[in-house]
Amino acid sequence: MKKRIILRFKKNTIDKPIVYKLVKDYNLIFNILRANISPKAESLMVMELEGTEANFKKGMKYLKGLDIDTEPMERDINRDENKCVHCGLCTSVCAPEALYIKDRRSMSIEFDYNRCVACELCVKVCPVKAMSVSFE
Ligand code: SF4
Ligand code: SF4
The missing domain is CATH 3.30.70.260 (ACT domain)
Known part of the structure:
Protein backbone atom coordinates (compact mmCIF):
# COMPACT_ATOMS: atom_id res chain seq x y z
CA MET A 1 0.00 0.00 0.00
CA MET A 73 -3.87 13.31 3.10
CA GLU A 74 -6.36 12.23 0.52
CA ARG A 75 -7.03 15.59 -1.06
CA ASP A 76 -5.15 18.23 -2.97
CA ILE A 77 -5.55 22.00 -3.13
CA ASN A 78 -5.30 24.08 -6.27
CA ARG A 79 -5.62 27.75 -7.09
CA ASP A 80 -7.24 29.03 -10.25
CA GLU A 81 -4.95 31.91 -11.18
CA ASN A 82 -7.59 33.35 -13.49
CA LYS A 83 -10.17 33.60 -10.72
CA CYS A 84 -7.97 34.95 -7.92
CA VAL A 85 -8.50 38.69 -7.34
CA HIS A 86 -5.69 38.96 -4.75
CA CYS A 87 -7.98 40.13 -1.99
CA GLY A 88 -5.71 38.53 0.62
CA LEU A 89 -8.50 36.92 2.68
CA CYS A 90 -6.99 33.46 2.43
CA THR A 91 -3.65 34.58 3.92
CA SER A 92 -5.33 35.20 7.27
CA VAL A 93 -6.41 31.56 7.61
CA CYS A 94 -3.39 29.81 6.13
CA ALA A 95 -1.29 28.79 9.14
CA PRO A 96 1.68 27.29 7.23
CA GLU A 97 1.79 30.46 5.06
CA ALA A 98 1.33 28.59 1.81
CA LEU A 99 -0.75 31.60 0.78
CA TYR A 100 1.15 34.79 1.48
CA ILE A 101 1.54 38.39 0.40
CA LYS A 102 4.47 38.48 -1.99
CA ASP A 103 4.57 42.20 -2.58
CA ARG A 104 3.01 44.67 -0.12
CA ARG A 105 2.76 47.44 -2.70
CA SER A 106 0.86 45.45 -5.30
CA MET A 107 -0.66 43.14 -2.64
CA SER A 108 -0.14 40.17 -4.93
CA ILE A 109 -0.87 36.86 -3.24
CA GLU A 110 1.33 33.86 -3.94
CA PHE A 111 0.49 30.19 -3.43
CA ASP A 112 3.40 27.98 -2.38
CA TYR A 113 2.04 24.51 -3.03
CA ASN A 114 4.93 22.90 -1.15
CA ARG A 115 3.79 24.41 2.14
CA CYS A 116 0.11 23.52 1.79
CA VAL A 117 -1.23 20.86 4.15
CA ALA A 118 -4.69 20.73 2.56
CA CYS A 119 -6.59 22.04 5.60
CA GLU A 120 -9.16 23.54 3.16
CA LEU A 121 -9.67 26.74 5.16
CA CYS A 122 -8.79 28.89 2.13
CA VAL A 123 -11.41 27.06 0.07
CA LYS A 124 -14.06 28.11 2.59
CA VAL A 125 -13.08 31.78 2.76
CA CYS A 126 -12.21 32.59 -0.87
CA PRO A 127 -15.04 34.83 -2.13
CA VAL A 128 -14.48 34.02 -5.80
CA LYS A 129 -13.89 30.27 -5.36
CA ALA A 130 -10.35 30.45 -6.73
CA MET A 131 -9.21 27.77 -4.28
CA SER A 132 -10.50 24.27 -4.86
CA VAL A 133 -10.02 20.81 -3.48
CA SER A 134 -9.62 17.64 -5.49
CA PHE A 135 -9.76 14.10 -4.14
CA GLU A 136 -7.49 11.25 -5.10
S1 SF4 B 1 -9.14 34.57 -0.98
FE1 SF4 B 1 -9.29 33.80 -3.09
S2 SF4 B 1 -9.34 35.64 -4.35
FE2 SF4 B 1 -8.60 36.26 -2.34
S3 SF4 B 1 -6.35 36.14 -2.55
FE3 SF4 B 1 -7.04 34.19 -1.73
S4 SF4 B 1 -7.28 32.86 -3.52
FE4 SF4 B 1 -7.21 34.97 -4.26
S1 SF4 C 1 -5.49 24.37 2.21
FE1 SF4 C 1 -4.83 25.24 4.18
S2 SF4 C 1 -2.61 25.10 4.12
FE2 SF4 C 1 -3.30 24.86 1.99
S3 SF4 C 1 -3.26 26.89 1.13
FE3 SF4 C 1 -5.32 26.58 1.93
S4 SF4 C 1 -5.31 27.43 4.02
FE4 SF4 C 1 -3.17 27.14 3.36
Missing part, protein backbone atom coordinates in the same frame (compact mmCIF):
# COMPACT_ATOMS: atom_id res chain seq x y z
CA LYS A 2 1.00 3.61 -0.58
CA LYS A 3 -0.37 6.50 1.45
CA ARG A 4 0.27 10.21 1.87
CA ILE A 5 0.15 11.38 5.47
CA ILE A 6 0.47 14.70 7.26
CA LEU A 7 2.68 14.63 10.36
CA ARG A 8 2.41 17.35 12.98
CA PHE A 9 5.33 17.67 15.35
CA LYS A 10 5.39 19.45 18.65
CA LYS A 11 8.52 21.40 19.61
CA ASN A 12 9.98 18.48 21.58
CA THR A 13 9.63 15.91 18.79
CA ILE A 14 11.31 17.56 15.77
CA ASP A 15 14.73 16.08 16.59
CA LYS A 16 13.55 12.44 16.56
CA PRO A 17 15.04 10.23 13.78
CA ILE A 18 11.60 9.18 12.57
CA VAL A 19 12.46 8.69 8.89
CA TYR A 20 15.36 6.42 9.78
CA LYS A 21 13.16 4.37 12.11
CA LEU A 22 10.31 4.07 9.59
CA VAL A 23 12.74 2.72 7.01
CA LYS A 24 14.88 0.53 9.23
CA ASP A 25 12.37 -0.87 11.72
CA TYR A 26 9.21 -0.96 9.61
CA ASN A 27 10.61 -1.42 6.11
CA LEU A 28 8.65 1.53 4.73
CA ILE A 29 9.72 3.44 1.64
CA PHE A 30 9.32 7.18 2.09
CA ASN A 31 9.11 10.27 -0.04
CA ILE A 32 9.00 13.62 1.73
CA LEU A 33 6.68 15.83 -0.30
CA ARG A 34 6.60 18.93 1.88
CA ALA A 35 8.17 20.01 5.14
CA ASN A 36 7.76 23.10 7.25
CA ILE A 37 10.02 22.64 10.27
CA SER A 38 10.20 25.25 13.00
CA PRO A 39 12.04 24.81 16.31
CA LYS A 40 9.72 27.37 17.93
CA ALA A 41 6.29 26.26 16.78
CA GLU A 42 4.40 23.24 15.51
CA SER A 43 6.14 21.67 12.50
CA LEU A 44 4.53 19.87 9.60
CA MET A 45 5.66 17.28 7.13
CA VAL A 46 3.79 15.64 4.28
CA MET A 47 5.19 12.25 3.45
CA GLU A 48 4.31 9.43 1.08
CA LEU A 49 4.87 6.02 2.66
CA GLU A 50 4.87 2.67 0.92
CA GLY A 51 4.97 -0.78 2.48
CA THR A 52 2.81 -3.63 3.70
CA GLU A 53 -0.36 -2.77 5.58
CA ALA A 54 0.98 -4.43 8.73
CA ASN A 55 4.20 -2.44 8.64
CA PHE A 56 2.32 0.75 7.87
CA LYS A 57 0.16 0.24 10.96
CA LYS A 58 3.23 -0.45 13.10
CA GLY A 59 4.90 2.69 11.75
CA MET A 60 1.83 4.78 12.62
CA LYS A 61 1.80 3.28 16.11
CA TYR A 62 5.47 4.21 16.50
CA LEU A 63 4.73 7.83 15.52
CA LYS A 64 1.76 7.99 17.88
CA GLY A 65 4.00 6.78 20.69
CA LEU A 66 6.24 9.79 20.06
CA ASP A 67 3.24 12.12 20.33
CA ILE A 68 3.40 12.96 16.62
CA ASP A 69 -0.07 13.49 15.15
CA THR A 70 -0.71 11.81 11.81
CA GLU A 71 -3.60 12.09 9.42
CA PRO A 72 -4.10 10.77 5.90
